[in-house]
Amino acid sequence: MSRLEADCTRCAALCCVAPAFAKSSDFAVNKPAGQPCRNLGDDFRCGIHEELPRRGFKGCVVFDCFGAGQRITQETFDGRDWRGTPGIAGSMFALLPVVRQLHELLWLLTEAMELDEAAGLRPRLRAAFEEIDAVAARPADELRGLDVDTYRKSVVPLLRRVSDQARAGAGGRRPDHSGAQLIGRRFRGADLRGASFRGAVLVGADLSGADLRRADFTGADLRGADLRGADLTGALFLTPSQLRAAVTDAAR
Structure with missing residues (x-):
């Protein structure tokens, strides 16, 4: 599902600002949470995108928001961004880990529904998908601080059943x-x-x-x-x- 894939052209570079990272084999510098990466341009694009591994930013290459960034930017905040509307910055950044986790669950459920072995569980998988998708569509004040574990705990046993059934025929x-x-x-x-x-x-x-x-x-x-x-x-x-x-x- 394309909306569960990152589309940086529709995001306000939330992953380049919201998280903190420490200088390590994955990141060349220290960066506090909420501070733009030094490589971020005024157009919300990475200035060294094609050179990230060579420049010491392997952690950026492997990060995946599962489409959470564009959903927060385009849906939750109606296309506004933290530069044009500084007052929403804190809320936008706080939502990234929440919506990202919800979108990861949606991605896993989507993958499960596509498996032939999951045919008998597909109605339950679909119901779980629709519930979590509706949660991810809530207003910012309802999403901030949301306990994602509640939803994860309800989904994980279902995904395990799908996995067990799919792996059973592997030999x-x-x-x-x-x-x-x-x-x-x-x-x-x-x-x-x-x-x-x-x-x-x-x-x-x-x-x-x-x-x-x-x-x-x-x-x-x-x-x-x-x-x-x-x-x-x-x-x-x-x-x-x-x-x-x-x-x-x-x-x-």
Whole structure:
């Protein structure tokens, strides 16, 4: 669904201002929350967008708002921005993490509904989607401080059921690595069909040439993970930002 994809042309660069970040391997400088990044131009565009990794801003490349930025800018605040209307700045910035989490849930539900194995659960998935979408459409004063965990807790068991059903037909051992610390782990060429990597930390892991068909990557940290030559056919809940964080054949 296109509205769950970031469209920076319709956003007021909220991700370049709202979050704080610390100087690290992901960011070249320290930046306090609510302060524009030094690379942000007057047109709300990044001045080094094509050079972000080389200039030390890999964290920007892998960030995904799932379309929350443009929804806040265009819908919640009717196209206004924090420069033209400074009085709304604090509220706009506070809403980004809230709406982003809601949109991530919407993205996961959308992915689930498209799976053949989810046919029996599709009405419940659709109902959950419509409820959360309606929440994300609320006015700013209702969204600010919203407890997103309430909605997450109602959705996660449903998504797990979809995952279990989808992975059941994958064959293989379907190893469960949910929440595991797998930093630098070697899985080269391994049969990981139907594996669960939900919430796993796979930073720098070697998954090159692995069979990852129908593996579940919900919330997995794939920064620097080597996915070159891996078979990701039908991988579950694998986001574009996770792939950007990893080393893939496309990066060659």
